[in-house]
Amino acid sequence: MPTDSVAREQQLTPEPVDVDDIVADYDEEKPSRHLSPRLELLVGAWCFLVALFVLKQVFDPVEQGSQYYLVIFLAVTLPLVFLTYRMRGRRERAADIDPGTDTVGRRAATDNPGILDWVLAGLAMLVGLYPILPIPLNDLGFGGYEGFLDRQGSLLTMDIVAGMVLMVLVLEATRRTTGLVLPVVCLVFFAYAYYGGFLPVGWSISHLGLNIEQIINALFNEASGFFGVPLDVAATYIVLFTMYGAVLDRMGAGRFFVEFSFSLFRKSASAPGRTTALSGFLLGTVSGSGTATAVTLGSFAWPILKRAGYPKEAAGGMLAAAGIGAILSPPTMGAAAFIIAEYLGVSYVEVLIWAIVPTLLYYLGIFFAVEIDARRFGASRVELAIVNPLRLLARSGYHFISLGVIVFFLAIDVPPFKAVVYATAVAALFGLAESLLSRRRVVSGFDDHDEDLERLELSDSLKDYGRRLYGALSSGIRSALPVIAVCAAAGVITSVIAKTGLGQILSDVLVTAADAIAFNEASLIVLSAFFSAIAILILGLAVPVTASFILSWVIIGPALIALGVEPAPVAMFIFYYAVLSEVSPPTALAAVASAAITGGKVIPTMIQACKYTLPAFLAPMAFVVTDSGSHLLSQGSLVDILWTFLVAGSAVAALAVATTGWMFGPTSLLERALCVPAAFLLLYLVPTSIALGYAVFAVAVVLHLVRRRMVRGSDPTPAT
Numbered sequence: 001m002p003t004d005s006v007a008r009e010q011q012l013t014p015e016p017v018d019v020d021d022i023v024a025d026y027d028e029e030k031p032s033r034h035l036s037p038r039l040e041l042l043v044g045a046w047c048f049l050v051a052l053f054v055l056k057q058v059f060d061p062v063e064q065g066s067q068y069y070l071v072i073f074l075a076v077t078l079p080l081v082f083l084t085y086r087m088r089g090r091r092e093r094a095a096d097i098d099p100g101t102d103t104v105g106r107r108a109a110t111d112n113p114g115i116l117d118w119v120l121a122g123l124a125m126l127v128g129l130y131p132i133l134p135i136p137l138n139d140l141g142f143g144g145y146e147g148f149l150d151r152q153g154s155l156l157t158m159d160i161v162a163g164m165v166l167m168v169l170v171l172e173a174t175r176r177t178t179g180l181v182l183p184v185v186c187l188v189f190f191a192y193a194y195y196g197g198f199l200p201v202g203w204s205i206s207h208l209g210l211n212i213e214q215i216i217n218a219l220f221n222e223a224s225g226f227f228g229v230p231l232d233v234a235a236t237y238i239v240l241f242t243m244y245g246a247v248l249d250r251m252g253a254g255r256f257f258v259e260f261s262f263s264l265f266r267k268s269a270s271a272p273g274r275t276t277a278l279s280g281f282l283l284g285t286v287s288g289s290g291t292a293t294a295v296t297l298g299s300f301a302w303p304i305l306k307r308a309g310y311p312k313e314a315a316g317g318m319l320a321a322a323g324i325g326a327i328l329s330p331p332t333m334g335a336a337a338f339i340i341a342e343y344l345g346v347s348y349v350e351v352l353i354w355a356i357v358p359t360l361l362y363y364l365g366i367f368f369a370v371e372i373d374a375r376r377f378g379a380s381r382v383e384l385a386i387v388n389p390l391r392l393l394a395r396s397g398y399h400f401i402s403l404g405v406i407v408f409f410l411a412i413d414v415p416p417f418k419a420v421v422y423a424t425a426v427a428a429l430f431g432l433a434e435s436l437l438s439r440r441r442v443v444s445g446f447d448d449h450d451e452d453l454e455r456l457e458l459s460d461s462l463k464d465y466g467r468r469l470y471g472a473l474s475s476g477i478r479s480a481l482p483v484i485a486v487c488a489a490a491g492v493i494t495s496v497i498a499k500t501g502l503g504q505i506l507s508d509v510l511v512t513a514a515d516a517i518a519f520n521e522a523s524l525i526v527l528s529a530f531f532s533a534i535a536i537l538i539l540g541l542a543v544p545v546t547a548s549f550i551l552s553w554v555i556i557g558p559a560l561i562a563l564g565v566e567p568a569p570v571a572m573f574i575f576y577y578a579v580l581s582e583v584s585p586p587t588a589l590a591a592v593a594s595a596a597i598t599g600g601k602v603i604p605t606m607i608q609a610c611k612y613t614l615p616a617f618l619a620p621m622a623f624v625v626t627d628s629g630s631h632l633l634s635q636g637s638l639v640d641i642l643w644t645f646l647v648a649g650s651a652v653a654a655l656a657v658a659t660t661g662w663m664f665g666p667t668s669l670l671e672r673a674l675c676v677p678a679a680f681l682l683l684y685l686v687p688t689s690i691a692l693g694y695a696v697f698a699v700a701v702v703l704h705l706v707r708r709r710m711v712r713g714s715d716p717t718p719a720t
Contacts, residue, residue: 032084033111043083044474050076051473054239058421066236068132068145070227073235075128077477077484078173079121083113084478085176124169130162131220152221155213163220164212167492170226174489177482182543185551186492190215193496204508207500218495225495229342230487230550236417237338237348238483243476244402244424245332250472251431253399256392257282258300263389271381272308273318273370276301277363280322281329291582291590294323298597305598309377312600317608318373319597320583320590321366324613327545327579329359331406334579335483336549338416340571343553349410354572354633357645358619361632361652365615368656376662402427428469435465483546490550497554507559510535522625525563529624532556533577533617540581548578560624569623569630576620583609611659615652618683622648628685647690651682654697663704671707674700 035043053076062069113121131148135158151159167190171183197209210218219225248254261279265271279301283293298319305315327334330352337355341348402423409419439461456464497503511524514531518524535556540548552574560570582590583606595605610617622629622644630636631644657663658675674696681693 033086033113035084036112039083039112043080043478044471046076046080047474047477048470050080050477051239051243054235054243054477055421057236058240058417064145066232067223067227070231070235071128071131071145074226074231074484074488075125077481078124078128078169078488080478081173081176081481081485082117082121082124084481085173086111086113087117087176120169120172123165124173127162127166127169130166148221153217155217155221159220160213160216163216166226167216167219170485170488171492173485177485178544178547182486182489182547185543186489189493189496189502192502193500196500205502205505210499214499215496218499219491222495224491224498226488226491228491228494230339230490230494230546231484233338233342234335234480234484234487237420238335238487239477239480240417240420240424241332241338242480243473244420244427246472246476246479247424247431247469248399248402248427250468251399251427251434252396253427254283254296256396256399258297260389260392260396262304263392270371270374272301272304272310273374274367276305276318277322277325277366277370280319280326281363283323283326291323291593293326294319294590294594295597297322298594302598308374308381310373311377312598313595313604313608314373314377316591316594316598316600316605317610317612318366318370319594320605320609321612323590323594324579324583325359325362325366325616327582328355328362328576328616330355331403331410334575335546336575336578339546339549339553340575341416344567344571346568347410347413348416352407352410354568354635356634357632357641357648358572358576358616360645361619361648362613362616364649365652365656366612368653369612369660372656372660372662376660376666398430399427401430431468432465435461482544486544486547487550490547493551494554503554504558506555507557507562510556510559511562525565526621526625528559528563529573529621532560532573533621536574536577537581537584540578540584545578545582548581549575552578565624566630568635569633572633573620573623576616576623580613580617583613614659615655618655618679619648619652622683622685626685631685644685647682647685647693650694650697651679654679654682654693654700657700663701665704665708667704668707671700671704674703 050073054073057069062072132145134144148159155163171186174186175183192205193210193215194212195209196205196207199206258275258279261275261282262271264278265274276297279297280293283297298316301319302315305318306312310318333352333355337351338348340346341351405423405426406419409422410416414422436458439456439458510531511528514524514527518527532552536548536552539551543551553571556574557567557570560573561567591606591609592602594600594609595602598605619632622632628640628644631640632648634641654675657667658672658679661667661672663671678693678697678700681689681696684690684693
C-alpha cells in the first residue's frame, strides 16, 4: 500500500503527454500524417536533400537567378505536402478504436498516402519544374527557363494549362495544411480578377477584367505571383530559421532553456508562473510556432504549476500566452517578421529592434498577472531537483552562444540567411563537442539527469549525434511545409491586387467608413486603427499568421499609411494583431492545445489566455494613433523611448489590475472599472491624456487602499 505522501504525489502528477501528438492535432496548421517507418525514412531523406539544396543556395546561388531557385524550391517541397498531410479530416486515433479491430487500429496508427496522393505529388513536381524543363515546343516558343521568360505576356496553351494545374495544386496543398478558408479567399480573388469587368461601372471595385491568360501570366510568369516576395521569404529565410531551431532543439537547448528558467526562480511562491513566462520566451528561439511552444512548455511546466496550486484553466491560459509571446520576441520572431523586412526594404535587424520594447511590455503584462495570480490562488513553493543556475550555465550555457552569433552577424550587416546558417553551424559544433565529451544521449524531462545516463562508446555517441543532426535538418524542412504552401497561395492574392488595384480601393472604403463617424482627425485615426484591429483579428481566426499578415498588409496597410502613419508602425501593428489572433476566441488554437495539456475546459482557458495577453492586444494601438507611438518601436531618442516605455508600462499595470481583479488585495468593481479608462488614456501617449490617465489610476489606487484599511479596521481582533 502506498503511503499518504506517495498517494498525494501520484495524484498531483499529471499523466505523461505526447507532445508531438498534441502539436499535430492543435497547431495552427492541420495535423500531418503518421507515416510508416519505411515511408518516414523516404520523406526524411527527401527533406534532408532539400535542406542541403537550401544551404547550397546560401553560399553558391544558382546562376539563373532567384526566380529559378524558387521554381526548383517549390517543385521539390510542394509534393511533400501531399505525402505528409492527409486529404480530409483528422486521423482516427488507435486509442479510439475498439480493441477487437486490430487492422483498423494499425491503419489509424500509420495513415500513409494513397494512390491519389502519390499522383498529386508527381504532378506537383512535374508542373513545378515545367518552367525550367527543356520541353520541345512549336514555332511560337522554345522550352527551358529562358524560353519560358521570353513568353511572358504571350503564353502558350501548354503554359496556361501548367499554370492552372499548379494553382489548383497549391490551393489544395494550402487546404490540407491550413484549412479551407485561405483557398476560398484565393478563389474569390481569382474570380474577381476574371469577372471584374462584368461589375457595374459605377462600383468602385469594378475594373476592365482580365482573361485567363493574363491571370495565369501574372501568377506563373511574373514576380508578383507564386514566385513573389512571400515564397522568396519562405525559401530564403523561414526554412533556414526552422532548421536552426530544429538543430538547437536536437542538441538539447530546449531542455536547458526550461531548466535554466526554473532554476532562476525556484525559491519563490510565484516561481512557477515566472519561469513559465521566461521559458516561453527562451523556447521561442527553438520553435517558430506559438502553439508548439505552448505545448512543449506545458509538458514541463504543467506538473509544476499544478503542484503550486494553479487551476487547470489559469495554467492553460498562462501557457498559451507564454507560447504566443515567443513569436513576438526577438531574435527569431515569427515568419511574418521576415516579410516585414522585405516589404519595407529594411534589414531584419531593424525589425528586431522595433520589437524590443513591445516584447518587454508583453512579458511585463504577463509577469504582473503572474505575481497577482500567485497571491490570488495562494500558490505554494515547489521544490525541484534542479541544480543552481550558475552550475547549469557553466554546464550548458553554450546554447546561448548561437543566439549571440545571430545578433552579432546581423549587427555587422551580414544578411540574415547567412547569419542563421553560421548560428546553426555553431549550435551543431557545440552539439558535436557535447557528444565527444559527455558521450550521453540528449534527453528531455526533469527526471532524466545527465549523471544517471549510461555513457556510450565513442562510435555510438558519434552515430547518435549524426542521427540527431540529420533529423534536425530534415524536420526543419518538414515543419516549414505549411508556411511554404501559404506563401505560394498568397501569390494569388498579391498578384490580383497588383493587377486590379483592389488593395487601394478597399483601404479607401475602410477610411471612408471611419470618416463617416469621426468628428476630427485624431478620432479618424483611432477609429481606423480600431476597425483595422478587429478586421485583422477576425481574419486571423480563419487563416495562419503569415497569411493573415500578407492579406492585412495589402488591404489595411495602405489605409493607415494614407492617414499619415509611417509604414514601420503600420507593419508592426498588423503583425502583432495577426499573431494575437492565435489566442483570440472562439478558435484560439494555442489555448485549445494548452487545455489539452492541462485537462482544463477550453472556453475558460481561452478567457484566461485573453486575460494574460490583454495588454498586448491594446499596446499595438499606441503604435499608430499618435506620433509618440513610434517611440515604442525604438524610433527616436533614448529619452523618448524611455518615457514612452514607462508610461506604457503603467498602462500595462492598470490593465493587469483590471483583468485579474487584484491590486494589493482583491479589488472592487469600481476600482477595476477605473483602471480600464486609465490604461486607454495612458496608451494614447500625449501629455493631456497621460496626465488624465495617471490621475484616474491614482484614484483607483487610493480607493483600494482606503477600502482595505476600512476592511481591516472592521475585522474583530482575535483574543490572545
